[in-house]
Amino acid sequence: MVPSPQADAGGDDRGRRFAECFRVHYSRVLAYGLRRSLDRAAAEDAAAETFLVAWRRFDDAPSEPLPWLLAIARNVIFNETRSVRRRDRMAARLAAERLVLGEQSAAGLNHEGSDDSAANARTVRMALERLGDRDREILLLSSWDGLSARRAAAALGCSPGTFAVRLHRARARFARALNALSPSKPSTSEELR
Amino acid sequence: MINRSTNVGNAVALLESANPVDHDRLAAELDSSSDWERVSLLIAGDGALQPGPRTTRRTVAGLLMTRARVRVIAASVAAAAVMAVLALALNSGTSAVQSASAKTISGALGALTAPTGSILHIDATTTQISTGHPTYRWEQDIYEQLSRPYLTRVVDKRLPGTPPGTEAVNGMRIAEQIFDPINNTVYRPTAPKPKPQSGERTLTPAEEAHLFEPFMAKYIRSLQAKLASGAARVDGRASVDGRAAMRIRFAGSDEVDYVAADGSYAPIETITGTPASADGQLISVFHAFAYLPAVANANLLSLTAQHPTARIDRSLADFRAALKRQFRDG
Numbered sequence: 001m002v003p004s005p006q007a008d009a010g011g012d013d014r015g016r017r018f019a020e021c022f023r024v025h026y027s028r029v030l031a032y033g034l035r036r037s038l039d040r041a042a043a044e045d046a047a048a049e050t051f052l053v054a055w056r057r058f059d060d061a062p063s064e065p066l067p068w069l070l071a072i073a074r075n076v077i078f079n080e081t082r083s084v085r086r087r088d089r090m091a092a093r094l095a096a097e098r099l100v101l102g103e104q105s106a107a108g109l110n111h112e113g114s115d116d117s118a119a120n121a122r123t124v125r126m127a128l129e130r131l132g133d134r135d136r137e138i139l140l141l142s143s144w145d146g147l148s149a150r151r152a153a154a155a156l157g158c159s160p161g162t163f164a165v166r167l168h169r170a171r172a173r174f175a176r177a178l179n180a181l182s183p184s185k186p187s188t189s190e191e192l193r
Numbered sequence: 194m195i196n197r198s199t200n201v202g203n204a205v206a207l208l209e210s211a212n213p214v215d216h217d218r219l220a221a222e223l224d225s226s227s228d229w230e231r232v233s234l235l236i237a238g239d240g241a242l243q244p245g246p247r248t249t250r251r252t253v254a255g256l257l258m259t260r261a262r263v264r265v266i267a268a269s270v271a272a273a274a275v276m277a278v279l280a281l282a283l284n285s286g287t288s289a290v291q292s293a294s295a296k297t298i299s300g301a302l303g304a305l306t307a308p309t310g311s312i313l314h315i316d317a318t319t320t321q322i323s324t325g326h327p328t329y330r331w332e333q334d335i336y337e338q339l340s341r342p343y344l345t346r347v348v349d350k351r352l353p354g355t356p357p358g359t360e361a362v363n364g365m366r367i368a369e370q371i372f373d374p375i376n377n378t379v380y381r382p383t384a385p386k387p388k389p390q391s392g393e394r395t396l397t398p399a400e401e402a403h404l405f406e407p408f409m410a411k412y413i414r415s416l417q418a419k420l421a422s423g424a425a426r427v428d429g430r431a432s433v434d435g436r437a438a439m440r441i442r443f444a445g446s447d448e449v450d451y452v453a454a455d456g457s458y459a460p461i462e463t464i465t466g467t468p469a470s471a472d473g474q475l476i477s478v479f480h481a482f483a484y485l486p487a488v489a490n491a492n493l494l495s496l497t498a499q500h501p502t503a504r505i506d507r508s509l510a511d512f513r514a515a516l517k518r519q520f521r522d523g
Contacts, residue, residue: 019229026228027220034214044228052235117210124211143205144212149520150363159408161352162475164520165321165329168353175204 018058021065022051028066028145032073035144049076067147067154074137074155127177135170142167294427297439298420300458301450305417307410307484312493313337315409316481318351323473329353336485336493337407341365341398344494345407359519362496365405372496373515378504379496380512416450416463419443430454433462434478459483 029050033043050073054061062068128136141152153163307313314336321329334348344364349355358374370381419425424444431438431451438451438461451462459482466474485493492498497505506512 022229022232023225026225027216027223030223030228031214031216031219034219035212044231048228048231048235051232055232055236120207121211121213124208128208139208143208144214146216148516150369161319161331161333162321164352164354165331168329169326171201171205174208175201178204178207 014058018055021061025066025069026051029069029073032070032145033077035140036077046073046076064151067151070145070155071157123178123181126181127174130177131170131173135173138166138170139174297427297452297458298425301441301452302417302420304452304458304460305413307339310487311339311484312487312490313339313410313413314481314483314485315479317477317479319475319477321473321475322468324468326473335409337410338487338494339410342367343405343407346494346496355520360496362494370496371512371515371519372500372503373519377500377502378506379500380506380515382509382512383507434480436461438462
């Protein structure tokens, strides 16, 4: 028996609760993958796999499952990007992205007075790439996935106090990374880690 | 706009504006039935865990196991404590040093043991030292209820990006509340009541504790387990926070704990990690550590009781705005 998204109270209770969890949170998990540079198909694969893992462990699900789901998604994406199939796909995507970024850099990043949001988005992504994985994840959980400190801390398995300090640092490094992208001051990624 | 002087606030605003996914739009365009079908097929193909009646029985068994496991762990901790003390005492022979060590470890374990129905009160300053990064320090006064509904009140006396005196209360089945000392307001949003669902099982006490037990209470429990593991030894004396203390180290660990040398054995400092480790070195100095009777001190867990003159604001939008304003760094 497979749980139905429309499962009613008369059906399997575990299945019904899981279906409700899927209905409420699937789009958030999919968005999480898309925001971490997966293409749509890869993000859908990762989201489906996340819910498969969630189903296996559903008896351990907390009452507020989103941080728990995102922690699973992070591991799924990490494991998937290590696999050969995904690695090749990711390498091709990154190569294409670097080409675009390279062109942008060669053209010079004169953002003074520019209101080009696409250029800003590319610069933001460049700055994010210069950060360590942990800083990037902290920033994205907070600014893109919209998690409160408490929920983001739960997703990362740390205390809210530790998360607050890490976020403080990550934001400072991100601002430095943006500033370092000024054409007048080239910077190495090592400086920012 | 990006320039060399982009500050942290601008950088965060820029990051937020560059969010590549509009969640609301994504959610609106999703074909949930096909996405669900994909997950359902994956689950159906996952032979090891077919849902259904068998799973229900497994769940019940799992819950029983969880309860049993908690009892076993609790018993193990208590037994290990006795064993650790006995081992130290037996091995000591006539060694006064080892006897003193056993007495200290036993005393430290006793000082951490909470009477039934307590609130844990910790007034602490924590410093994080990390190689290559600025040193951070934050000061918090923390009150944690050790039984349901696990209310926690945290007073942020000093936290980067947060006005001093900001307070928050959390707990099981209550919406988060915060106190803004600048406008003397308690933000206490009215949360919609969850719809009761037929057939929904209630959480066991062990599950409730697992989900809602406050952070410091969990930490103290892990410290108890370490003290009881037999790996602890007393390693001299020191002065911490102006108090005479005994230093405790653990075999195979870089953690160092200091307990009061005045016979109370109350924890007064704990040091974990090193400046070069991933989270840096965390040094927590406990200016106060006490278990308070919960009934007589219930007011310590209430923002309105602590701030009787404060305005009460029940707007969810105002609460969210206050949260953003008071916890600028999250």
